[in-house]
Amino acid sequence: MIPLMKVALPEKDMLLSKLGDVFDSGILAEGDLVYEFEKKFQSLYDYNSCYAMSSGTACLHAALTASGVMSGDEVITTSMTAEPTNLSILYAGGVPIFADVDDAGNLAAESIKAKITPKTKAIVVVHYAGYPVNITSIRKVADDYGLKLIEDCAHALGAKWDGKPVGSYGEYSIFSFQAIKHMTTIDGGILVVNTNENSSEYFKKFRWFGMLKGADRTTNNIESIGYKYNMTNVSAAIGLLQLDNIENRIAKHVENADIINSTFNNSELIRKVEFDSRSEPSYWLYSIRAKNAQEVIERLQRNGFQASKLHRPNHLHKIFKSSQVSLPRLDCFYQELVHIPCGWWMSSEDVERMIEVLNYG
Ligand SMILES: Cc1ncc(COP(=O)(O)O)c(C=O)c1O
Structure with missing residues (x-):
């Protein structure tokens, strides 16, 4: 079975040798490798500043807190995502307000705008499955209303x-x-910071109990709450090796997706997700819409390809009950959604065979 997702690790000898060096050093938790990883990630994508943490969820919590989200503040967000996107709003004391989506399952600017109230503090967007949201129009809404994005x-x-x-x-x-x-x-995860509203010290303290690493613990004075969110040197060592090859790996996802884009024919029953010409997805997964999604999932599985809807729209969880609203476009998107594989583990022949299954059953 060709899986929908697959763990990608650096070449084994290289990985074990690098990890051996970390274990020999005796410095296993946050240390220089973490700071080297942050710098390498930052320069690869030309970001302003980056803080590595123990998970993406920890980074979301940091981002929301740094945005000033506090008890009772509203955060406009999407339900079409993995749960941590919205659980982290609860961590910060915020209230998730679900807006509706566009044809790619991403938040739509006009729906966000319709949800803004005096209590709104921030907007959280998700580039779902690797397809970028229309960030130009959403950035404009955030700027027009003085909201953090x-x-x-x-x-x-x-x-x-x-x-x-x-x-x-x-x-x-x-x-x-x-x-x-x-x-x-x-x-692990990384927080990218594109504003000077909070100091570097703020994020370093946030990820480590409210204290600065290296400062004397006997005289350190915690002034605001911090968490145990640091990345370890062990994770950073793996991350440093991963960054050497990440562009090639993502290019393979894009190459496979391009085969699907150019050879899969939309039909009455199955169609590709449409996206803007400014968008260059990195296709963590390839998304299609099918009139009978379950039939397509089962057909692909019978032919050796794992396919799935993957997530449950978050507003259906009991914990988000008080945020429940009508999301007609999301309902329609989710009913039709099928994620299919297109990652580095697939050859072009695998992709072509999968398209045959989709085109001809
Ligand atoms: C859309 C989305 N946001 C946030 C997260 C949280 O990331 P992590 O699992 O690293 O905490 C995940 C992954 O699980 C995710 O899929």
């Missing part, structure tokens, strides 16, 4: 909007390096 780029490493990497447009952006993403550090 947070990009959840957990699925979209390497994707671009209007020639610039996703993660460059929000005040804060996050990436996840959890096991099945484009790139893994086993678990």
